[in-house]
Amino acid sequence: MTFIDKINILPVLMSTSFWIGVATVVLVTLIVYWLINRLLALVHRTIQSWGESRTTARDYRYLLFDVLNKTNKLLMFVVAFLISLRFVSLPANLGSTLSHAWFLVLALQVAIWLDQAVQSWLHHVIYTPGTRKNPVTLVILGVILRAIVWSMMLLSILANAGVDITALVASLGVGGIAIALAVQTVLSDVFASLSIGFDKPFEIGDFIVFNDVAGTIEHIGLKTTRIRSLSGEQIVCGNAILLQQIIHNYKRMQTRRIVFSFGVSLSTPPEKLRQIGDMVKQIVTDVGETTFDRAHLLGFESDRLSFEVVHIVSTADYNRYMDIQQEINIRLIEQLAENDIRLALPSIVVVDSQGPRQAAA
Structure with a gap:
């Protein structure tokens, strides 16, 4: 900054309107930030009252509570600050910058909420007593959902900032195909694990028979399933190979x-x-x-x-x-x-x- 620029800025700093604008921004930011916190507290109490009056709402109350508690205080303060800027006059060239800032803050907060929703749902499903779920499958599903959430957030922010994401998406697609071809055996077992988790041809504790193998399912992993045979040894079988067999599940036999x-x-x-x-x-x-x-x-x-x-x-x-x-x-x-x-x-x-x-x- 040159000496001439300092002379031009000095009158602005000494003007009453500048300090009135600064005070307005500070005051409005604090008020809006306080109102946002009060609104979140009101929503929290409302959800709690729903849970006390309706059984269905009570079942999903934990999810809403966790999502609300994940509201980022810093992002809410930035939102309050952006709102306060509307009460003062700003240069015209800052309009697009503020719109990008609005989109960035909202995209980050929505991604944080969705990420927390996925984590809370998975934790509830895995650790709820009495549920028979495959934890490995649920963890894989959670990783995929969270990756989708953050990928969409990143691409939307880049697109809003004016970046051409078409070439980026195409590059990621080509790279994904190359990686998939390189690890297709591992991926086939991973997707077979997902299929076992969703379709449930057998679960942990079931007694199954296929080919010359007979035993009890001990663990369904990311790549393999472990079976404890009648003679005592542990049999490890790839998930993809296992699903290709004709499996007799005697645990589900009723008569x-x-x-x-x-x-x-x-x-x-x-x-x-x-x-x-x-x-x-x-x-x-x-x-x-x-x-x-x-x-x-x-x-x-x-x-x-x-x-x-x-x-x-x-x-x-x-x-x-x-x-x-x-x-x-x-x-x-x-x-x-x-x-x-x-x-x-x-x-x-x-x-x-x-x-x-x-x-x-």
Whole structure:
């Protein structure tokens, strides 16, 4: 600044109108800032009253509270300052600068609110008791949503400032394609993890079977899923590969259709064979927790008359099913013995000159 410029500014600084404008700006800034804080407090109390009167509003009250508490005090002071400038006369060339300043402040505050909303929602979903959500999937989703929020904020600010963002967006698109091709295997597992989280073909704690693998889901990660097998070892499988398999989820089984067979001696008379079906029906009914379906003489084998029994167990617990089946088998042995019906033993029929004879194997 030259000596001449100092001489030109000095009368402005000494004028009464300049200091009146400064005082006006300071006073209006403080008043508006106070009013903004009072308005935020009023909104906070209003939301709290909604939560006390309506159950639906109470469920989302935490989200609104967190968003309001994330209001940046410095940005609100800048807003108050920009409002106060409207009460004083300013040079015409400052108009566009003030409009850019308004957009910058509002874009930053909206991005902060949306970012906090995403974080609060994820925290609520992950840590709410009783919810069965995959935390890894939710974290990935949160990162993606927050990246979208801040990217949109940055691009909108650059566009408002007059920067041509078309070339920037095109460059980012080309760079994203190159990166995606380089890490396509990792990305396929990441998106498979998202698919598992949204579609929920299985969850942590489910017992699944695919190919020659059978075990309980221990962890669903960003790239892999870990399964604890029946023999004790941990099996690690890529998410993308896992979703390509035909998976049997036994944890979601509601009932079990059980088919078992037994054989009686070939010498059992027909009148006793007719009694076996009703006998089995009574046994299955008395045991309970299962529904009798049918029991029939299935066919003739070389050493036995085979019966097939079908019943439907009303529990998915494998251990409980085995307890029920064991009790059915024991009672069946007892009833057959009481009615003088012998279970078939492996045997062969020998034919000689004196006639056929049956011998135990």
